[in-house]
Amino acid sequence: xxxxxxxxxxxxxxxxxxxxxxxxxxxxxxxxxxxxxxxxxxxxxxxxxxxxxxxxxxxxxxxxxxxxxxxxxxxxxxxxxxxxxxxxxxxxxxxxxxxxxxxxxxxxxxxxxxxxxxxxxxxxxxxxxxxxxxxxxxxxxxxxxxxxxxxxxxxxxxxxxxxxxxxxxxxxxxxxxxxxxxxxxxxxxxxxxxxxxxxxxxxxxxxxxxxxxxxxxxxxxxxxxxxxxxxxxxxxxxxxxxxxxxxxxxxxxxxxxxxxxxxxxxxxxxxxxxxxxxxxxxxxxxxxxxxxxxxxxxxxxxxxxxxxxxxxxxxxxxxxxxxxxxxxxxxxxxxxxxxxxxxxxxxxxxxxxxxxxxxxxxxxxxxxxxxxxxxxxxxxxxxxxxxxxxxxxxxxxxxxxxxxxxxxxxxxxxxxxxxxxxxxxxx
Numbered sequence: 001x002x003x004x005x006x007x008x009x010x011x012x013x014x015x016x017x018x019x020x021x022x023x024x025x026x027x028x029x030x031x032x033x034x035x036x037x038x039x040x041x042x043x044x045x046x047x048x049x050x051x052x053x054x055x056x057x058x059x060x061x062x063x064x065x066x067x068x069x070x071x072x073x074x075x076x077x078x079x080x081x082x083x084x085x086x087x088x089x090x091x092x093x094x095x096x097x098x099x100x101x102x103x104x105x106x107x108x109x110x111x112x113x114x115x116x117x118x119x120x121x122x123x124x125x126x127x128x129x130x131x132x133x134x135x136x137x138x139x140x141x142x143x144x145x146x147x148x149x150x151x152x153x154x155x156x157x158x159x160x161x162x163x164x165x166x167x168x169x170x171x172x173x174x175x176x177x178x179x180x181x182x183x184x185x186x187x188x189x190x191x192x193x194x195x196x197x198x199x200x201x202x203x204x205x206x207x208x209x210x211x212x213x214x215x216x217x218x219x220x221x222x223x224x225x226x227x228x229x230x231x232x233x234x235x236x237x238x239x240x241x242x243x244x245x246x247x248x249x250x251x252x253x254x255x256x257x258x259x260x261x262x263x264x265x266x267x268x269x270x271x272x273x274x275x276x277x278x279x280x281x282x283x284x285x286x287x288x289x290x291x292x293x294x295x296x297x298x299x300x301x302x303x304x305x306x307x308x309x310x311x312x313x314x315x316x317x318x319x320x321x322x323x324x325x326x327x328x329x330x331x332x333x334x335x336x337x338x339x340x341x342x343x344x345x346x347x348x349x350x351x352x353x354x355x356x357x358x359x360x361x362x363x364x365x366x367x368x369x370x371x372x373x374x375x376x377x378x379x380x381x382x383x384x385x386x387x388x389x390x391x392x393x394x395x396x397x398x399x400x401x402x403x404x405x406x407x408x409x410x411x412x413x414x415x416x417x418x419x420x421x422x423x424x425x426x427x
Contacts, residue, residue, distance in 0.1 A: 012420070018072045019126060019420045026068045034124045036061040038134040040117060044178070044410055045138030047166045048402050055117050055406070062120035069123045076122045079416045081360045085115040088353050095310040095346050104333055105312025108345075108400050114409030121413030126423040128414045129378045132182060135410065139179035142167060143208050150211060162213040171403065173209060173217015174396045177388025178407050180205045180221055184228045185381035188235040194377060195235070216336075216395025224388040231380070289329070290336055290395075296321045297335035300344035308347035317344070334400055338393035341400070354399075361386055361408070364415035382415045 043054025
């Protein structure tokens, strides 16, 4: 597979040589670093507290190994993602000066710390596929927790139709965009056996997504399936089409039957809430409140187009918005939409920085995808996961939720724009 960046091709021999020298000089240190990175990736699927705890060993190992990894460090600080995150954090910190709630703004700035994780992954970036496997394993552990709830072994989420295991029901749909992207990438793997496993895993992830009851996640997941379908179908029809299509038909029939039974009530409820909000101006529902907060965020951007209302200031502006209209209802600290929340709180400046981050992240996940995307197992996994997170950002401020922000940091860490060649899956 060729790389589209000619300058990167020129730099790669030097970068590869630096990583070769690092691995030759410190093999034990590299193995320890890979193990810590694997734990960090596994932690992405755990509850928030444990997910963060799993990142600490990686950061500590990376700090302890600075004398050894200095030979590859310069290339890291040439990565645009690193500097854009610094700029993003600096601008958010500056907006606290005009925020109505600087304390909340500091909390919302907190997820930017996961950029440190992307830096700590740099010395082991050659083991990207291995790390993706560990990331998937963490989400599989989360699915086990979901299944335990579904069969009645525990009841962490008493709300009907919200079986999300140890994940918060409100963000579970966003979290599952990552394993769904990884599962879809397995379908286009070079081996037909891996393709079959990818199909089965995709169906399973979709069922677990439906079980969360998160309607925004359902829509984003459906969008990801549609976007991925051309490459998936092209690959499946080229490798044992009759067997593959047969398996897809059977599993899809099972999935649709289960989905109809699980999701029917939530779909009907959403339809009623949308109608009440748009026709009767009744926002006293989950969907109605979301429609209202979108309108609030849009008005905040119109009123403060350049610098926004300041990080943490969304809730206060919402209160003013309600007072002007003689309304009274509960308020939240963010707009449940990544773009609208960024526009409302940090204005056009924040939007431009955020756009740069998104473009850089996408470019990093697309490095090496010129030519057959199934040339290596999991090659397309980061891209599909980022597409899923982008789609679900319409319904969730993914940059503020700790677990989705962590997933973004981890994916950015293993997909830098300029990186050395991949190595084997082993430690």
